Amino acid sequence: GDSVTQMEGPVTLSEEAFLTINCTYTATGYPSLFWYVQYPGEGLQLLLKATKADDKGSNKGFEATYRKETTSFHLEKGSVQVSDSAVYFCALINYDYKLSFGAGTTVTVRA
Amino acid sequence: ETGVTQTPRHLVMGMTNKKSLKCEQHLGHNAMYWYKQSAKKPLELMFVYSLEERVENNSVPSRFSPECPNSSHLFLHLHTLQPEDSALYLCASSQGAADRELETQYFGPGTRLLVL
Numbered sequence: 001g002d003s004v005t006q007m008e009g010p011v012t013l014s015e016e017a018f019l020t021i022n023c024t025y026t027a028t029g030y031p032s033l034f035w036y037v038q039y040p041g042e043g044l045q046l047l048l049k050a051t052k053a054d055d056k057g058s059n060k061g062f063e064a065t066y067r068k069e070t071t072s073f074h075l076e077k078g079s080v081q082v083s084d085s086a087v088y089f090c091a092l093i094n095y096d097y098k099l100s101f102g103a104g105t106t107v108t109v110r111a
Numbered sequence: 112e113t114g115v116t117q118t119p120r121h122l123v124m125g126m127t128n129k130k131s132l133k134c135e136q137h138l139g140h141n142a143m144y145w146y147k148q149s150a151k152k153p154l155e156l157m158f159v160y161s162l163e164e165r166v167e168n169n170s171v172p173s174r175f176s177p178e179c180p181n182s183s184h185l186f187l188h189l190h191t192l193q194p195e196d197s198a199l200y201l202c203a204s205s206q207g208a209a210d211r212e213l214e215t216q217y218f219g220p221g222t223r224l225l226v227l
Binding site: 036044049097101 | 142153156214
């Protein structure tokens with residue numbers, strides 16, 4: 001079945017540092033790929049998405065590029081802020097309606 | 112209100128109680144979902160409704176009973192729960208169409224449930 005693997009956390013960074021969270025997937029065909037973010041005490045918010053190979057999703061300074069050749073969708077941000085502290089989930093959806101989530105990566109940004 | 116709302120945000124119940132979680136979406140979507148998020152576990156899909164019909168029951172125990180009276184509302188009725196059912200229950204909705212651009216799921220804030 002479909003699955004998503006993302007780097008284990010926790011990740012701790014200083015403000016203005018560069019953030020990368022690796023995400024790889026296993027799926028048949030051409031899934032759509034997502035990054036969701038969960039701030040403390042809240043539900044999941046869609047951060048960005050890409051629906052086909054070589055698409056780049058971007059939002060709030062975060063970017064991720066759909067790489068079919070490496071089955072990856074790594075999340076990056078050039079300069080993190082304390083407000084970016086959250087849990088980040090990589091996910092995919094395939095020919096059905098089911099979202100498959102990674103385990104989540106906890107990111108803490110220190111001032 | 113906009114987006115997906117859930118009530119209550121927090122709930123404490125005993126194992127013999129009966130309670131219900133409510134989800135409402137204001138996005139004009141046709142599909143709604145219940146997920147369970149437990150500590151140190153991946154998000155688990157519980158139920159899927161499309162056009163008010165249940166299309167997925169992901170091996171969920173019968174002590175969880177969903178209800179979808181219309182495309183905007185989704186309930187999760189709870190009875191005789193166990194302490195291990197304590198978790199964050201998330202509701203989501205999507206357009207439900209086959210178009211990849213419309214399949215994105217939007218989540219509510221969740222109900223934090225504690226079963227004593």
